[in-house]
Amino acid sequence: AGLYRLSGADRTVKELKEKFLRSKTVPVLSKVDDIHAITGLLKDFLRNLKEPLLTFRLNRTFMEAAEVSDDDNSIALMYQTISNLPQPNRDTLAFLVLHLKRVAYSLDTKMDISNLARVFGPTIVGHAVPNPEPMAILQDTKRQPMVVERLLSLPVDYWTQYVMAENVQSNLNHLIIENANCYATPERMSMLGPLTTPEQHLTKTPSSSSLSQRMKSTLTPRFGSKSKSAVGFPHQGKFFSSPLLK
8 A cells, every 4th residue: 555556547647757767857746646657657766777777786685784784884884885876866766765755764665664665665676687587586676675675774864865965966967868779769868877987986994993983974965076078967056867768
C-alpha cells in the first residue's frame, strides 16, 4: 500500500515520459493527479539507465561496505565508495537519497526505510554485470536492500553538499542534451541524458575517525560547475546532474 509500492496508470506514465524526453522544460508535476504515475516514472527512469546508478564497477564494493559489521568502518567505506562514483551518478544519488529520506519520515507514505530499501535496491544497486547468472541474481537480491539502507542512514548534510551548489553555470540555454536512450531516437531533444559530464571525484575519506570532523566542517560545493558539459535540472534555483543514459 506504500507510495512506491502501487503502480500508476501506464498511459499517464508514458505521457509524462514523452514530455520529459521531447520538451525543453520540465513538466509541471503538481498538475498530475496520479501521484503513482510520478513515482512510476522515477522508477522507470532509474531502471532504464544504461547501467545501475551505483554502476557495474562499484557494485561489489558497495555491497561489501554495507555488509561490514562495524558501523564506523562500514560508513567510512561507504563514503569512500560514493566518492568514487562518476559525478553525475553521485549527484543524482544524493538528490534521490534526500527525497527518499523525506518519504521515509512521512507516515502518510507508508514507506519506512526498510520498505524503500526493498523497492529501490534492485533498481539503483542492481548487479555487477549486465546479464547476471540466476545464482548471482538470487544472492544480490538479498544484499541490495542493505546498501540502500546504509545510504539512507548517512546524514542529510553529507548529501546536501552535492545538490546545493552555489556556483553552477548560470546560463544553460546553450547546452544541448542529446537523447540516445531506449525511449527515443538520438536526434530528438531530451531533458534526460546522455550527459557528457566528466568524472570528477571527491577527496577520498581516509578513515572513519575523520568522518565526524568532516561533517562538522563547512560544506563546500563540490559540483563540477566549471565544466561546459555539466548539465542539470532545476531544483529550487539549483541544479544537479543526471547519470548517463543509452
